[in-house]
Amino acid sequence: DNSSRFGKFIRIHFNVQGKLSGCDIKAYLFEKSRITQQQEVERSYHIFYQLLQPAVPELQEKCLLTDSIYDYSYVSQGRTKVDSIDDNEELQFTDAAFDIIGFSESEKWNCYMLTAAVMTMGDLKFKQKPRDEQCEPDKPELSSKVAELLGVDQQAIMNAFVKPRIKVGTEWVTKGQNIEQAMNAVGGIARAIYHRNFLWLIEKCNDTLIDVTMKKVNFCAVLDIAG
Numbered sequence: 001d002n003s004s005r006f007g008k009f010i011r012i013h014f015n016v017q018g019k020l021s022g023c024d025i026k027a028y029l030f031e032k033s034r035i036t037q038q039q040e041v042e043r044s045y046h047i048f049y050q051l052l053q054p055a056v057p058e059l060q061e062k063c064l065l066t067d068s069i070y071d072y073s074y075v076s077q078g079r080t081k082v083d084s085i086d087d088n089e090e091l092q093f094t095d096a097a098f099d100i101i102g103f104s105e106s107e108k109w110n111c112y113m114l115t116a117a118v119m120t121m122g123d124l125k126f127k128q129k130p131r132d133e134q135c136e137p138d139k140p141e142l143s144s145k146v147a148e149l150l151g152v153d154q155q156a157i158m159n160a161f162v163k164p165r166i167k168v169g170t171e172w173v174t175k176g177q178n179i180e181q182a183m184n185a186v187g188g189i190a191r192a193i194y195h196r197n198f199l200w201l202i203e204k205c206n207d208t209l210i211d212v213t214m215k216k217v218n219f220c221a222v223l224d225i226a227g
Contacts, residue, residue, distance in 0.1 A: 005031035005045070006198075007225030013216040022210035025202050029225055032191040036122060038078030045194075048075040048119055050091035051112065059091075062109065063116035064145045074122030074190065101208050114197050117149035121190040126162065126179045134176035135162055150193075161185045 007028035015021045038044050051059060052069055060067070069080045081087075098108040124146065125139035137143055137158040147154035161182045163174045177185065 005034050009221060009223050011219040011221045013219045015215050016217045021214035021216050024206045024210050027199060027202055030195055032195050035191045035194045036074045036187045040078055042078040043082060044075040046090060047115055049080060049087045050094060051116060053088040053091045055088045055091040056095050063113055064149060065116055072119040072122060075119055101205060111197060113149045114193060117146050118190045118194045120146050121186050124186050126182045128179055133178055135179045135182050137162060
C-alpha cells in the first residue's frame with residue numbers, strides 16, 4: 001500500500017542556542033515512470049484514486065472526471081484498490097491538509113485539475129494520415145478536456161504533440177510525428193507536469209515549516225531514499 005515512491009532529505013534546523021528554528025524537505029529520486037505505467041501488483045500515486053471519490057463536493061465535475069478509474073489508462077494498469085486504504089477518507093485528509101498548510105482555494109483547485117489532466121492525457125487519441133507517416137489529432141472531445149484542465153489552447157497543445165518545433169543549428173523546424181512518437185510525447189509531458197506539480201507542493205510545505213527570520217546554525221537530518 002505504499003505508492004509514495006520518492007526519496008526525501010528532511011532537515012530540522014536549530015539556532016545558536018540549540019532551539020528549533022524550522023525544517024525543510026528536499027525530494028530525491030522521484031519515480032516518474034509510475035505516473036504512466038504500473039506492474040500488475042502495483043498502483044500509481046494514491047491521489048489519482050482519491051480524485052474519483054465523493055468526499056469533496058464538485059471535485060469530479062470541476063476536474064471533468066468520470067466515475068470509473070478504468071476510463072484512465074495511465075493509472076489503471078495495475079491494482080486500483082488497496083484493502084488497507086480508504087480512498088474517500090484519504091481524500092478528506094488531503095483536502096484538509098491543503099487548508100491547514102495555507103494553500104489558497106485557487107492553488108488547491110489548480111493542483112487537483114493538473115492531476116486530473118495527467119490522468120486524462122493517457123487517453124488522448126491520434127490517427128495516421130492516409131499515405132503519410134505523420135499522424136493527426138483524433139477525438140477532439142478528449143483533447144478539449146485536457147486543454148481546459150491545463151488552461152492552454154487545445155489546438156496549440158495538440159500541434160505540439162504531432163508537429164513539435166525543434167531547433168536544428170540556428171533554425172527552428174517542424175517535425176512530423178507518427179502515432180507512437182506522439183503518444184511518447186504525451187507521456188513525457190504528463191510525467192513532467194506531475195513531477196513539477198509535486199516539487200511545487202514541497203516548496204509550499206517548506207514555506208510553512210521554515211522561519212526565514214531565525215538564524216540557523218546546525219541541523220539534524222534524515223535521508224530516506226527507499227520511498
